[in-house]
Amino acid sequence: MEEKTERFTTQFNNFISENPHYGWLIIAAGLGFLCVGYILRWKWVLNPEGRTRSVVLYEALGEETMRIIMIVCTGLVTLMGIIFFWLGETDSAATQKNTDNTNTSINTEINQ
Numbered sequence: 001m002e003e004k005t006e007r008f009t010t011q012f013n014n015f016i017s018e019n020p021h022y023g024w025l026i027i028a029a030g031l032g033f034l035c036v037g038y039i040l041r042w043k044w045v046l047n048p049e050g051r052t053r054s055v056v057l058y059e060a061l062g063e064e065t066m067r068i069i070m071i072v073c074t075g076l077v078t079l080m081g082i083i084f085f086w087l088g089e090t091d092s093a094a095t096q097k098n099t100d101n102t103n104t105s106i107n108t109e110i111n112q
Contacts, residue, residue, distance in 0.1 A: 021088025028081030035074035038067050 016023060037045030046067060048054035058066050 021085050021091075024081045024085035024088060028078045028085065031074045031081065032078040035071060035078055038071045038074065041067070 034045060046063065048058040048066075054066075057069075061069070
């Protein structure tokens with residue numbers, strides 16, 4: 001079991017190293033999940049116990065205001081993560097296209 005976990009971790013690290021823009025997608029998915037939790041009023045998402053800052057904000061603002069603020073914050077960061085993923089993906093595609101064009105030019109010059 002430990003070997004499978006280590007192999008998966010290595011494959012995942014290699015994938016993220018080769019495609020760093022997917023990190024934004026992972027962040028967006030996690031925060032999107034929390035945003036859905038705030039919208040659907042999941043108790044484990046709304047419960048502020050154990051985090052001092054959350055408790056202070058929760059007591060100062062109240063549950064409903066805190067919930068709305070967190071929906072807006074997690075929604076915005078989720079949207080930003082998706083946008084950064086898309087920008088990173090298009091940048092990777094453009095870089096790959098430029099690399100292919102450069103390699104073709106070099107091969108053409110060498111063959112002449």
